[in-house]
Amino acid sequence: MTRTRVALGRREDLGADCANCFGLCCVALAFAKSADFPFDKDAGDPCENLDETDGCRIHPHLRERGFAGCTVFDCSGAGQKVSRHTFAGRSWRDDAATQRSMFAAFPIVRRLHDLLRYLDEAVALVQGVDRADEQRWLDAFERVRLLSDGTPEELAALDVDAEYDRGRPLLVEASEAIRADAPVGAPDRRLVPGADLVGADLRGADLRGRTLRGSLAIAADLRGAVLDRCDMLGVDLRDADLRGADLRGAVYLTQMQVNAARGDDGTLLPVGFQRPGHWRVGSTANGATPQRRGRSGRGARSRPR
8 A cells, every 4th residue: 555655675664554554543642531542541551452463453433433533544655664673573561671662663753754754855855956965855754763663662762853953944845846837826925934824815826836844734624625736744734725726846745734634526635545434425616526536645642742
């Protein structure tokens, strides 16, 4: 299953493979009672729905049972990496020491894999734009990949925030390179990095070449918007309405952002993305019934830190 543009066998697989994971997201991570979860769970406590084979007892019914947060989450391949590589097939169920170490490693590897996915996209963005410096992005990717292959002890000692600080300028530079000749619509003071776009009416907006990096677009109305070469790094799209929107050329869009939003069959996704199962079928932003499209798009974290 193609979850990202990272080719299996060429680089690390950055898409979740739950069959090769020990249910780490259901145990290692905490969640709070909210619209996304029906009760509180502390980090390290197994979810009550996790079965003895590390599967979810209610997986087909997560949303109707109040676990919308589970349907949004994407570990970026950290689950199988920690389960099968970092701990070589040892389970958190084996002993207390392995449990503590595994639960500490999982969120670190997940953030490193998120950064790898962004860096992989940045490599693709600069190819053919600035070939003389392309090696800088390739070197950065390889550095983070090697860090993600570290031992539990090496991962525990790693400053992940420092790695993001090191990689962020390269991500920004790649974004600027690909957006340099993109058409930009009329000036709009709202459409800037870090903007508060909560509930904003952006229906049919031409967002080509814009930089919305780090913006809050919770519940924003983006029906029919065009986001070609729009920088979406870290944009919070929870409950944003993407019906009929064209996201095919969006920069740094993640599967988790898409999962957190609302869309329909008229929403156009980048190659490699999965169309969320909870999206509406059969209606577009203007009420027309679209021609059925196959799945498309690249492959979440929503807000890189």
